[in-house]
Amino acid sequence: MEIFIAEESGFCFGVERALKIAHDTVKKEKLPIYTIGPLIHNPQVVKELRKEGIIPVDDLDSIEEGTLIVRSHGLPPSVIEKAKSKGFKIIDATCPFVKQAQEKAELLSKEGYQVLVLGDREHPEVKGILGVVGGSAVCINNHTNIKTISISDRVGIVAQTTQSTEKFSKAVSELTKIAKEVRAFNTICTSTRLRQEASLTLARNVDFMIVVGGKNSANTTRLAALISRENIPVKHIEGMNELKRNWFSGIKRVGITGGASTPKWLINKMKKKLEEISL
């Protein structure tokens, strides 16, 4: 069995940066150090961080003092303000691309546009962006959602950084049919697109694909869905223990890829494990 790793797999810029900030914070600040939600969407990495002293919590209510790292997805300003007022030291590890989406949404709102965010309303990044604008912003999941919303004459739109450009341009296209003015900021991070393209290129050249990464990672889940849509057998797993020998009977070429929050060491370990299975 031949085993290949997709190009562009491994941490994206924003995740790499958030981890560096987290490690630096452990060196500089006193414990306890918290994140609201996991720093990144990968269980193994979060487990390691916990050993260093970085503890993910659900919300501010359960903690009283210390340092709060704002994770790569960002946080609504109201949460940051609340943390400050409780006396927490804030270390901002928001991905600069996410920050930009927040800033563009804020700019649109300040200039009087109705603000739309294309994304998944349950995703922390989208919650952060919506939080910056306040109650008036609306999240849409795709262009068909637009028909259910009352659209203003002047409408602005930004995207969750991991959305597809195709979806974004469809939404903008729909808006131009309704509004007199549409101002669209393409805040999609190129890393997601490059990763998707490289993974699909590999997938088309193998018999079976393994997508490694957190089940709570939206971009990893989407990667597996994209490959599946091409009718290539694919499994999304978090770790080695989920591998099943019988998946590979008759398989000659296997590809491995991972999401933005999947560490390269985990992908390499997966390759080694598959090589063992193959013997």
Place this chain on the structure above:
Amino acid sequence: MEIFIAEESGFCFGVERALKIAHDTVKKEKLPIYTIGPLIHNPQVVKELRKEGIIPVDDLDSIEEGTLIVRSHGLPPSVIEKAKSKGFKIIDATCPFVKQAQEKAELLSKEGYQVLVLGDREHPEVKGILGVVGGSAVCINNHTNIKTISISDRVGIVAQTTQSTEKFSKAVSELTKIAKEVRAFNTICTSTRLRQEASLTLARNVDFMIVVGGKNSANTTRLAALISRENIPVKHIEGMNELKRNWFSGIKRVGITGGASTPKWLINKMKKKLEEISL
């Protein structure tokens, strides 16, 4: 033979207004009164205006003094300035919807956007809009043109008022895939769309369509093309003398429509003529 007239046929708001301004100008100002190019794109109307004393000329070079009516399509500011400096009194009959397209293009340019105009670069309206922005604006005819242009990070787009919304939204959609920020002003006049829809509705319910209006009228020509695309027999004619009896052999139901610059009296006269043929 039954004969029907499409709803929404006859002068659009901008043409009606330009004609009123022209008639008022004849009453108030001394002759000569000029327009650069015909006031509207209809030969019969222009002939009547000429009798009143309104003379269309190709450019300013051939005239020396008098009043200049800026026609419904507008004029580039450089031409208006030149006319003023030659001592002409300026009467502005630019359609308010065209004016708006000019103003939005100017706003985009002032705010530092690369300016695109979706339209026909040879149309006087587009020349006027491009003239407002100056040399940096680019005219595109459809979304595929965009691939041949170097697109800036911040791009703005307006449309010739008689373009289709479908074409406009396709162009905007394409731009969002390339630029970081797209600001789109939908400057399309609803009258064109309503006229097209009403004409198509009638066309689908008859055996033959007559489109009446100037051969130099872009919106009239487009109307005939739209109907033809639905595989309904259609003829675009300027006047009665072009009618051919043999078009109607075996035809039971005929529809008539006209462009934004086609007078209602001409459409009614056409109906009468068809009734005579039908006897």
